[in-house]
Amino acid sequence: MNNLIYPCLWFNHEAKAAATFYSAIFPNFKILDENELVVVWELNGTRFMGLNGGPQFKFSEAVSFVIECATQEEIDHYWDKLTADGGSESMCGWCKDKYGVSWQVVPQVLGTLMSDPNKRDRVVAAFMQMKKFDIQTLIQAANG
Known part of the structure; x- marks a missing residue:
């Protein structure tokens, strides 16, 4: 096929x-x-x-596009551009652009930080407080 x-x-x-x-x-x-x-x-x-x-139809959070970012500068770029001019911020790295399309702007390191069961709860607690992800805060949370 x-x-x-x-x-x-x-x-x-x-x-x-x-x-x-x-x-x-x-x-x-x-x-x-x-x-x-x-x-x-x-x-x-x-x-x-x-x-x-x-x-007739509107976008919803049921479908979103994930942007995996290597650096905080990339996260800041995509977040700031997508939420500009009528876009909106949500929690845990989710945002909508001015057309209503949902995006998840996430750090590449997130999976690694969450893979350690001893650190996962601290990382989740940290990002549950965030709108835009902050890589340094996530790393600090993982390290206790």
């Missing part, structure tokens, strides 16, 4: 604007095709389609 599988995001006639917004945030972004109904783009080698579907 060689079928390509990729997400289609239903926008309220803002697919092109959303694609332009994302292109300013993510360095490995390119628009592949566009017309009045759809915009197809590629982000870090993954294809997406934005559909100008109208107001």
Whole structure:
């Protein structure tokens, strides 16, 4: 089976604007095709389609995109850009962009910090207090 599988995001006639917004945030972004109904783009080698579907459906937290970050600077970049101009912050690394798309901006080190059962509870207690993840605070929590 060689079928390509990729997400289609239903926008309220803002697919092109959303694609332009994302292109300013993510360095490995390119628009592949566009017309009045759809915009197809590629982000870090993954294809997406934005559909100008109208107001019938809204995004929810039931589907989100995870951005795994190596540094605090990367976390700050994605968090600040995605929550700008009408986006919103939530807890534990979750946020929404101005179009209502949910994102999880997480540090790569989180899995390692949580893999030690003796440290896991402290790490979870620390990030449950956070909106945007702070890597140094998580490391300090893990080390007690």
